[in-house]
Amino acid sequence: MNVFTLLNFAPPPNLLVAQASGNLLQQAVAISFVGIAIVFFALLTIMVMLVVLKKLGESPEPRREEKPVVPPAPQPAVQSQASSQPAIPATVSASDSVQAKSTSSIVEPAAEEDEPEISPEIIAILTAAAIAALGTNVRIRKVRFADTTSNTAWAETGRRFIHTSHRLRKKDS
Amino acid sequence: MNVFTLLNFAPPPNLLVAQASGNLLQQAVAISFVGIAIVFFALLTIMVMLVVLKKLGESPEPRREEKPVVPPAPQPAVQSQASSQPAIPATVSASDSVQAKSTSSIVEPAAEEDEPEISPEIIAILTAAAIAALGTNVRIRKVRFADTTSNTAWAETGRRFIHTSHRLRKKDS
Amino acid sequence: MNVFTLLNFAPPPNLLVAQASGNLLQQAVAISFVGIAIVFFALLTIMVMLVVLKKLGESPEPRREEKPVVPPAPQPAVQSQASSQPAIPATVSASDSVQAKSTSSIVEPAAEEDEPEISPEIIAILTAAAIAALGTNVRIRKVRFADTTSNTAWAETGRRFIHTSHRLRKKDS
Amino acid sequence: MRDTLYQFLHDSGFGQFSSGNLIMLGIGLLFIFLAIRKNFEPLLLVPIGFGILIGNIPYDSQKLSLGVYDGPTSEAKLAYYSTKPVEVRGVSYDAFELLEPPYLSTHKDLVALGDAVAVHTEERIVYIHRDGNGRVAEPAPGVYTLSHGGHSVFVAEPRTDHRYSVIVTPQRQDMWNASVLWMIFRGIEFGFFPPLIFLGIGALTDFGPLLAQPRTLLLGAAAQLGIFGALILAVLMGFDMKEAASIGIIGGADGPTAIFLCTALAPHLLGAVALSAYSYMAMVPIIQPPIMRLLTTREERLIRMAPPKAVPQHIKILFPIVGFILTAFIANAALSLLGMLFFGNLLRESLVTERLAKTAQTTLIDIVTILLGLSVGAKTQAATFLTTQTIGIFVLGVLAFSIATAGGVLFAKFMNLFTNDKINPLIGAAGVSAVPMSARVAQRVAHEEDKQNFVLMHAMGPNVAGVIGSAVAAGVLLSYLQ
Amino acid sequence: MRDTLYQFLHDSGFGQFSSGNLIMLGIGLLFIFLAIRKNFEPLLLVPIGFGILIGNIPYDSQKLSLGVYDGPTSEAKLAYYSTKPVEVRGVSYDAFELLEPPYLSTHKDLVALGDAVAVHTEERIVYIHRDGNGRVAEPAPGVYTLSHGGHSVFVAEPRTDHRYSVIVTPQRQDMWNASVLWMIFRGIEFGFFPPLIFLGIGALTDFGPLLAQPRTLLLGAAAQLGIFGALILAVLMGFDMKEAASIGIIGGADGPTAIFLCTALAPHLLGAVALSAYSYMAMVPIIQPPIMRLLTTREERLIRMAPPKAVPQHIKILFPIVGFILTAFIANAALSLLGMLFFGNLLRESLVTERLAKTAQTTLIDIVTILLGLSVGAKTQAATFLTTQTIGIFVLGVLAFSIATAGGVLFAKFMNLFTNDKINPLIGAAGVSAVPMSARVAQRVAHEEDKQNFVLMHAMGPNVAGVIGSAVAAGVLLSYLQ
Amino acid sequence: MRDTLYQFLHDSGFGQFSSGNLIMLGIGLLFIFLAIRKNFEPLLLVPIGFGILIGNIPYDSQKLSLGVYDGPTSEAKLAYYSTKPVEVRGVSYDAFELLEPPYLSTHKDLVALGDAVAVHTEERIVYIHRDGNGRVAEPAPGVYTLSHGGHSVFVAEPRTDHRYSVIVTPQRQDMWNASVLWMIFRGIEFGFFPPLIFLGIGALTDFGPLLAQPRTLLLGAAAQLGIFGALILAVLMGFDMKEAASIGIIGGADGPTAIFLCTALAPHLLGAVALSAYSYMAMVPIIQPPIMRLLTTREERLIRMAPPKAVPQHIKILFPIVGFILTAFIANAALSLLGMLFFGNLLRESLVTERLAKTAQTTLIDIVTILLGLSVGAKTQAATFLTTQTIGIFVLGVLAFSIATAGGVLFAKFMNLFTNDKINPLIGAAGVSAVPMSARVAQRVAHEEDKQNFVLMHAMGPNVAGVIGSAVAAGVLLSYLQ
């Protein structure tokens, strides 16, 4: 009678596999090999896909997409760009008090500007206002215009990190 | 025995009505007529109530209420008025980048000012700060003083819309 | 049989105590005396602990702690200090429109500053920006530098309250 | 180890892939594309689109229960079955009759059950249990595993009146695997999210333009004709009453209202209804203008309306209170939508609860939008979405918008018969909420004819009235059909 | 169709209107008015007032179950009945004895049940089932529909020991209609909201003034006399112990604490207790000054206190940790309130979790305030609010505030007997939390006598101490009476 | 009254104090100290530390059930028992066999039960009931009070097949006392919080550096060796498979992933696993550099990498979509983590849902962080934490980090064998997520050798890849072991 068989409460198949495969260590090694293989497989697949996507970078559809969505680098007017370009914040020199070390790494917003009617000083203030809205303590020392799309930005970011990592080093000592 | 009758699980009365009233189409037409009638009735009632309220606008209680709650138009000092007068934002010319088209239409704050010690420039900045706090991209082009209570504000709002609706039109084309 | 005794559904012990101790008033008085005694005991314990902690204020560990965590009073550069020093907001004269009366008493941020490249005006603006981010209406009348760590700050806070309490008094009249 | 890997691949998405999944993934991608590239209501369609991806990743539902497709709505589903003889393929059996089945309310769900033969009779769904050998088991007490969704049904001792008390309970597996999605789904299932979104909308909406011109409330009522027109058409197309109402509500052009009603009446259509509602809201600038031009003369489109007097603050404060009481009296069942809408507006207008209003306008509505969009999307699966019904819903949706537009425009013309203070009938089209899109469309069409005619703020009146109107309509439909 | 319309009107609020509804709507409007016009704690009283409106819209509860009045607290309420002979109108019947009834804990609820005769004996509620003909049915297994609230009670086979396993389950209807409100209610029922509000209050509170003058902690303790004084008076007025404690806690002048305790001990009084607590907190500037002047001499009011030394940050960090451990040890049952208060304060003072503190201070407390206020209001209905009890509660509430004020002032005078560093007794009145209102009142009264005497910051010490004091008092009452 | 006071003190923390409590309070204080003074992941460790304080305040669990230790996970736990003869101390009894016990899954819980003798056989837990006189009661229908946790077990009539339907239900007491903590706990138990944190992390993460150099994805994969290496070591140390997987995941250096997996597989280890994960994440600057220097030559550390080309926005938009579909196909069980991570990133990169992204980045993640940290801490009690297992976990944790670091560095060297465009192997160490700490460590070690070598941005590639890698690994472990 099927009710009875259904009620049999067999342990879930995965556990059965585990018990069948003999001792625990053997099983642990098996899972580990399969596990790391799958991790590599998954990330390799993404990597391949990314390379393909980049190669296809000149295909018609994404090109159309690229233009309207991303405005050219020197953007006019004041925008709270907090969430659009936080990772390469070349314009704001965040000082020691930036607390962006945790899991929820906090974002430092940048603002590019070239319209004459709003002066750089005001931009700085607005940047700070955006920061205030984001809830981080950021000390602005100087404001420089930076081309965040250029490749030197990477070295620049590293360089700036040196200035801000005093605390990191202190902690170790 | 009442337990039994209770257990009878009669379909809810509404459905009974539905089944009793013959075919589905007939019922659909009935519900539709009643439905639209109730919608009109509800909104007509509110309309009547509003007209009455406005007529009673000179009654003692609301008048007392009006003064302290709403400060006179030229408000002194800096206030983040974000949520108090968002609908007629005549002072801030929101540009194309305003994304206030969705269900959760975003509010453009306005700031009126006439105290001498805070200059219009600063007001603009503070307005922008409030905008930053609200999380919208708003580009401030110019700041003008406007009497938001005047009736020309309506035409002004429409006029301003023309400037900001480029994107709307582009999308259709 | 224990199932039966468990099923006995005796009222919880506290209630039993209550019913045993005779009439309700007697019990109310007893609970009240014990209650107020415990409240006093709890707060007295904290008080003693606080006095001890203060006495130990010169112990090595907290002293180390004190330095890095609390920066010296004249802090350089712009920080949204909203949540760090809200209770003695000597620099910002909050006007009548401050609505900090409810359970969720709203915080008035202060900003001390002495770095030359950012002028006091800008600090005021940034303070206001932080306020905007906090969602309160605060009117900034004047910005003065104040030493919030000095003891005169308490009288100063009281004095300022007088200016801001017009509404409070009005409400009573 | 090769077996382990083989098994893993077999269990993974690749081994379980079907064409339905592929098409649904494509549909999810399409809506993400429309949202990002065409700016189609991105705040909703990006989450919904991504939710479709999440909901349509194939997996072996016998082994892994992600709770995405048909997870339980509650930890302890208590239902009541009765048995009656049922004829299946010519043989009569005793069968369970599932009364008011808490979750398995559509035949599709039941047919999908591995061990059960689903038979439905009119309103009620009847099914019998089939044992491992394919024979129909006698209704006996025990635990029945409804495999696909991971429910287990506990049936108590049979009783003399042929009734069984049944406890449908999710298996433990569901509770753990279901994860964030299952919890989030409950938010829609209980109608939790739409009212919270209405709270935010209330706090964001300035009813000023409506209060300045109370007569535009009627335009907001007239545009609800789209709801009822589409309802009748849907019945003609063969949808049942609850489905027809859920489709009709698309004509309300109001996302949360549509999701609220559809979840209550026809949850299996939720994906199609929500997607068509948001799509057409984004396409209002395409759908409305031809209808508006067709139904109005050039003279009518040239009508300039005088700006009305400003509304004093006390009216703005009184409106949400009075409006709530009146509409809640008239349409009880819309209480949770209208209550939250007007409550949010009172927070905004009272001026003493500004910090609450600001939070409702920003964080609260954002969080709920993320969760709502994601879960509506994840509920949209091949089995219920890739049907001819969905095509019908999209066709009816555009008809609903059209009828609503026509209703608003024509009613404005009708009102002009009785008043000297003429209404530009173009603003009638703004009664199709879709705030503020349809008001902008009215402005744009008026502006084409007369560069100095600014009807935007006038159009905001019927625009916000339409939100109230469609919530009332949803309440009426809910109280009749639930 | 005329029938349909007639039925609709009959079912709607108009057909179901009763005087109780009208009065309650008026009360809701009154509190909204006080909040907006008189600035009576608007952040709470606007939501509560609107909640009263939502909770008192009349509807036909037989047809539509909005879950506002007495919806289920849980999806699967599991209780246990035993039967015993009960005499009803002279006839002895077997009856169900509902032990620890999960929701129907007040007789009013039971009396309101359409099909049941409620008989209550002391602590326990006993009722028997009555069939359609008015005869009392024998206790038999089956499903009993407790009509008004929409519960259905499933009773299993009777057992030899006269016990029945009973599953009280909300009807499906409840689950769908209940909507946002039902879910929100659970937040109060489980005591979920008040601790979260305390988290925000902790993150908002600067305990600096208290830490600078630890002795003011005792003033915060003394003001809790109001709680216990009112408790004794309430017992004298005929309230039972749990009710008396819920009324006494009004004297704590602390909204979330009052709601927390009252929900646990006497949920039927929640509306009256919350309304009176928040009203009197807003009226502190009226209630306190006469008492303060009466109990102090002019000399005492002229006492100037020296500003204490600033508190180093490490003390501010240690305080929430030490304070939590001590109070939690002493008053276990206040753990969830005090834990969250001190945790919020640690987030604030640690200076390394600033972003968490900021969110707790703003968005989190705002969202919870909206939901708490709304649901407290909606729980306030005619049946439990329009009673003489409510009048008693309001009278006792003002007495509680007065006793608390007197307690604080007199204890300050008492402390002055033993110290050279005299305390201005006016700041004792600030022990009545109501942060920061009562500290302001102390400042104002002191300022009337001496324009150069600024006691505001000194008064903030007892003021915040009062928050801790009343939470401890709530813990003591909870552990004794729950 | 003296009795009352005595009883109060006895019931209070002082009367119930044990050494375990004291040690746990010390541990809580230690982590708070590390967080505030040493800046050890303060956003998590302050809440967790304070949670430990909350969870370890002693109280009399017979009288007061705070729901902190072992509160129910659900209001209506439905399980199914079967009976079989069990031998206890030489005597054979009929006993209940608890299958898939919903909450009492560890023997410790069962042993603690006052009235039951717990006997466990392999995977299953068997216990029998003991009556008041210490005799083992026959399995009979009734309600059994499992005293410590406050559960009551309702067992229906025994059936002929020796099975009992059992309803495990929390006592009313739990529901009320449990308060905020109990509700919050459910958030972890259902795996609710970690995915929401991943949503915020997705919205905060710029995958740009990864997209600019896709090959660094492999470094992120290689560093997951730490997970599996530690898993094997844990099995060797005597942990069972599920425990070993939960310990191994520490090597993922990703808090939410570790909490997610550990909650699902070995909830009794949650405290130790979470604390060791977050501690070692903060200590990455101490753990990693020696290993990095040991495994690389000076020449390798001096390798300068050319900055790659900037990534166009459309790639940034496509990445979360493509990445989600691929990883979800391959590792179904990681769907809720990866789905939320990529969804959050799409909200961020789409540029049209900026307000949603901002809320996810700020308020939403903050609120969830507060609740998650607090409840992880409060779940950490003496009974499960003060064991030799915990020492083993901390030892294995540092080994996991070390193996992960070595894996990343060595794989980078391995990749250099096949490419001309050499990778600085130091950035391989950044594959140990711990975003952004381990990327900074790579920068610092590189900078020590060459002041002009800036590898920070290159290191961000494997850094964020490691987040994806460990989520995939968690998915694999979950699908095998759950």
Ligand code: NA
């Ligand atoms: Na509408």
Ligand code: NA
């Ligand atoms: Na108090």
Ligand code: NA
């Ligand atoms: Na990782």
